[in-house]
Amino acid sequence: MYQPLADRLRPKSLDDVAGQQHILGEKGVLRRIIQGGSIPNLIFYGPSGTGKTTVAEIAAARIHRPFYRLNATTASLSDIKAITADVGTLLAPDGVVLYLDEIQYFNKKQQQSLLEFMENGKLTLIASTTENPYFYVYNAVLSRSTVFEFKPLEPEDVRPVIQRGIRRMGEDLQRLVHWEDGVDEYIARSCGGDVRKSLNAVEALFAAHAQDRGEIELTLEETKEVAQRSANRYDRDGDVHYDILSAFQKSIRGSDPDAAIHYLARLLESGDLISPCRRLMVIASEDVGLAYPQAVPIVKACVDSANMLGLPEARIPLAEAVIFLATAPKSNSAIMAIDQAMADVRKGKGGQVPVILRDCHYGGAEKLGHGQGYHYAHNYPHHYVKQQYIPDDLVGKKYYEYGENKTEQAAKRYWDLIKGEV
Structure with a gap:
């Protein structure tokens, strides 16, 4: 039965896990938690191929409980019920460990079905997600779990794994393998910190030599074809x-x-x-x-x-x-002004429009006094006349502050002069 190279090389101990030294190093918190053997509910967050599943399996092995694994993309509520049904029975008297991959695909009801067993300690949840758990995991589950972030691996962390993968493929095929200088380095830099992707590239290279006889020679040119465009991590919704x-x-x-x-x-x-x-x-x-x-x-x-x-x-x-x-020169004066004004509007500030500014283009407006006393600015020197425009409760309020750039300072000097403020 075919088994991907990434699975065949999956580490069995934390010492063999590539990268993640910030949490798995000698003094890393996650390492100490796993080695301690008393493992709380965990959520592993990070890109694909960074060791989340591997570390989850190593952690689960430290707990002497039945181990179950589900993928949230295909699992249902009945799958959860089937697992939790074993809790407290002879099959799982001390509870179970559930590794839930891609937990972000579980809806609220599915996630909440785990709460009772997480609360009493009968179920230890180790979940992984490629999405930000603070957006996709419900608070009740999140508050009962400890989140650890897995980061994309650096090329120097991936390169030894690639070399091990090439040697393993040669051993499995019982063939001598040679590779040009730069082959392993190119894959390491092109895989975007994804170990699984790098090992898939290694498998693809060997597949291209399936019909070869004798020794296998991996070239840099064919490596570039196999590993092209894989380094750029991107998800338009993530x-x-x-x-x-x-x-x-x-x-x-x-x-x-x-x-x-x-x-x-x-x-x-x-x-x-x-x-x-x-x-x-x-x-x-x-x-x-x-x-x-x-x-x-x-x-x-x-x-x-x-x-x-x-x-x-x-x-x-x-x-x-x-x-x-x-x-270009920079100024955020406009956005600062509108954001402050909108904040005041949301607070209910800003009463009626001043009478002199109200619409007077309809019959009866004059009787209401609308528009009376308004001064048409264009009839005055420099097209400016001082009068109240802002509602009464905001008189004196300043939203716009001239920026320090040349354009806005020129406008400030002009209006300071016109308004007699210099």
Whole structure:
């Protein structure tokens, strides 16, 4: 029966697990918990191929209880009931250990069905998820569990696993294997910190030599074909998507064009054209704003051009927009003003519109006094006349503060002069 190379090489001890030194190192908390043998409910969170299942199995082996494994993508409520039915019987007098993979796919009712047994200690839950558990795991389960984050592995952590995989494949096939310099390093750097993906690439390399006779020679050229485009982790609905978009905007806000271009490349390499286009339009107003008001039409033109061209050519106008925004002066005065104003509105501040400003273009408005006493600004020098525009309960309130950039300071000097404040 076929068994994937990743399963054949699955570590049996924590010392053999690649990476994750922040939790599995000599003083790592998770290592000490597992070695202690008294294991609480655990949730492992992180990308695929980073050792979550492996560590869960090692942890489960430390508890002398029946071990069950479910995948939430296919399991049902009846599967949970079948497992919990054994609790307290001769089959599981001291309880059970349940490893639940991809727990984010369980709905609220399914997750809640575990609570009673988690509460009395008859069920030890070890769950894994590739999504942020604070978004996808219900609070009642989360509050009874300890969360550990598994991080993508560095190439130097993956490389020894790849070398071991190549040797194992050679042993299984009873063939001598040679590989060019750089083969293992290229796979390690291309797998995006995913051990399973790297070992799948090794298997694919050997599959390409299935018809060969004699020794097997793995070349760097064929390795590049097998491992291409695998390093870029991306999920349009997951954490990585939002993390990259967040880094993208913050890099532009921080005026770092190199970092911003890097994150644009990651978005585009994943085939995502919509997200960077939308985010660039937001940045033009939110982060550049009134420091360079022309940023909005300029970026709009680049975005329109990108959508008209499509990928791969769309990368050119989008790169122009990114570099333009990253190197433009910055101001958040507009968003600060509107956010403060909206906060006051939500608090119920802002009474009736002043009488002089009310609509007077209908019969009977004059009898109500609407619009009476209003001064038409264009009839006065510099098109300005002082009068109250804001509701009575907000008189004196300032939402907009001029930014320190050249454009807004020029406007400030102008209005200070017109309003007689200099």
